[in-house]
Amino acid sequence: MMRGMGNMNNMMKQMQKMQKQMQEAQEELLQKTVEGTAGGGMVTVIVNGSKQVLEVSIKEEVVDPEDIEMLQDLVLAATNDALKKMDDLTAATMGQFTKGLNLPGGLF
Secondary structure, eight states: OHHHHHHHHHHHHHHHHHHHHHHHHHHHHHHOEEEEEETTTTEEEEEETTOOEEEEEEOGGGOOTTOHHHHHHHHHHHHHHHHHHHHHHHHHHHHHHHTTOOOTTOOO
16 A cells, blocks of 8 residues: 555656646747748748747838738738747647647647
8 A cells, every 4th residue: 555655656746847847848938939931031020939929020122012912921921930930849849748648638
């Protein structure tokens, strides 16, 4: 009976350690930024780990008053590119904690 308790305590310690590591990884992710681009670098968008857009850069030569729609599409594409990169970074970072665990329905 006592042996089972020792295993349980050990498992709880492991879970607490993993929880702390996950929290640290999440906090680190919030400090990271990624850059999304469109139009061969004509439009650049920088997004942080909270998925807030920090910066939008537009090269002068892509600004055409006759074609605002193209510029809007480029900004949209660059923003989506940055958000996807942040999602990929988050999945790669947090995925290391869920490997081997049978967690229901993808918690991350």
